[in-house]
Amino acid sequence: MSKYKKQPHAVWTCDYHIVWTPKDRFRVLTGLVKDLVERDIQLLSKWKGCEMIELTVQSDHVHLVISIRPKVSVWELMGILNGKLAIKLFKSYPQLKKKPYWGNHFWARGYFVNTVGLNEDHIRRYVTYQETEDRKEESQNEGFDLFESLHE
Template identity: 30%
Template structure:
């Protein structure tokens, strides 16, 4: 692991984030996971963060993200979850179905 440096400090902040489908329904395919990986990487670059690891199954996604101390974890998760969810529903309309239980 390499520490990142700023003017007066060294840091290495990583978060293990898990996104889960509603009711843990098995909805993700390999094509969907590939597209989500692309979306998350792109948004991390916009936030000056780095997607260290990405892995997923049919009902959840694991990510390890290295980010700056100036970004709060709540903002990072909010941005990633909202944009990834919105774009995934645009690319894959079957994810936009209402979940009834």
């Protein structure tokens, strides 16, 4: 499978590493809760047209490496994942709403996100190579001036 995906007017690769935690970093992502979170992240990702690459659910945080279509923002995906998962968790496990846990907020407000892709050195080399190639092309076309005939 190609690293790049294609749509009618775009070729893209938008891979992200996302980490987020339950509120107050309670260690509740174990057993059946962990299984539900893993399964539903897979289903919701597929529903939004995203491709899950890696998923690890630890007792107090989630690591997700995912390929997201350009039409879907990370912010939108996280809103869907956190919202739908919290609703389902509270319905399936009402004891999570009781102390010492939460009221109606399962996840912490923030999350960590980082792009995954070509490393910086590779990108710099590519950009430098492109600049070198452009200069070569310009020097080959040096005698040719598009507007030369207009000036005569």
